[in-house]
Amino acid sequence: MRQPLVAGNWKMNGSRDSATGLLKGVAAGIGGLATEVVVCPPFVYLEQVGRLIDGTAIQLGAQNMAREEAGAFTGEVAGSMLQDMGCSYVILGHSERRSLYGEDDAVVAAKTVRALADGLLPIVCVGELLEERQAGKTEEVVGRQLNAVLDAVGAAGIARGVIAYEPVWAIGTGMTATPEQAQEVHAFIRAGVAKYDGAVAEGLRILYGGSVKGDNAEGLFGQPDIDGGLIGGASLKVDDFVAICRAAG
Numbered sequence: 590m591r592q593p594l595v596a597g598n599w600k601m602n603g604s605r606d607s608a609t610g611l612l613k614g615v616a617a618g619i620g621g622l623a624t625e626v627v628v629c630p631p632f633v634y635l636e637q638v639g640r641l642i643d644g645t646a647i648q649l650g651a652q653n654m655a656r657e658e659a660g661a662f663t664g665e666v667a668g669s670m671l672q673d674m675g676c677s678y679v680i681l682g683h684s685e686r687r688s689l690y691g692e693d694d695a696v697v698a699a700k701t702v703r704a705l706a707d708g709l710l711p712i713v714c715v716g717e718l719l720e721e722r723q724a725g726k727t728e729e730v731v732g733r734q735l736n737a738v739l740d741a742v743g744a745a746g747i748a749r750g751v752i753a754y755e756p757v758w759a760i761g762t763g764m765t766a767t768p769e770q771a772q773e774v775h776a777f778i779r780a781g782v783a784k785y786d787g788a789v790a791e792g793l794r795i796l797y798g799g800s801v802k803g804d805n806a807e808g809l810f811g812q813p814d815i816d817g818g819l820i821g822g823a824s825l826k827v828d829d830f831v832a833i834c835r836a837a838g
């Protein structure tokens with residue numbers, strides 16, 4: 590039985606004030622749920638958010654990290670620093686990192702290796718562009734992104750992390766994949782991991798991300814291979830985020 594997981598990706602949003610209100614509401618709303626809940630604020634708020642969630646069921650994650658261990662990399666943040674700040678999780682290979690900051694499969698794989706070495710649980714994002722879906726290339730693209738990471742860390746490595754299927758055309762657009770469309774790709778991902786290790790595939794949590802809201806979460810999370818969600822916009826609204834966490838539980 591895979592424990593459902595919902596992770597909120599705040600992206601480059603929020604302030605000290607908004608974080609306080611948001612986390613109070615979320616902590617109160619998710620009490621007693623079986624869902625594992627993670628929030629991923631911008632780096633500068635990690636310490637404050639860590640304090641605010643202390644003693645709650647919410648866990649801390651980051652949105653990105655450097656592929657290097659430490660040293661002369663101005664502006665970068667090391668995985669060991671995230672660990673030091675109390676992060677359990679780190680999102681890697683988000684489509685915004687891939688498209689806006691040039692992170693290719695090799696970079697995402699290298700960061701996944703580093704995250705595991707630094708004791709973090711990676712949430713590795715994969716997903717196709719709209720034109721790739723329309724050209725019938727969804728499996729080719731998702732398979733390539735997945736295998737780059739699997740080849741780098743092996744089944745034992747991926748077993749310590751989470752995969753998030755995020756069709757790029759659904760992120761921040763309001764265009765959610767249907768539960769059937771998402772399930773099809775989730776099953777494909779699980780089968781891909783099973784080629785490396787069947788038991789790992791069975792236990793691996795695969796999240797869906799892309800315009801998940803309080804009113805569409807239940808249909809998505811009801812699918813057999815969807816184990817929760819990676820939530821962007823709706824993770825900034827208490828009612829929506831709590832409803833999504835409840836739908837996963």
Ligand code: PEP
Nearest residue numbers: 760761798799800821822
């Ligand atoms: C995301 O940023 O990972 C995401 C899924 O965003 P949204 O929920 O806003 O589509």
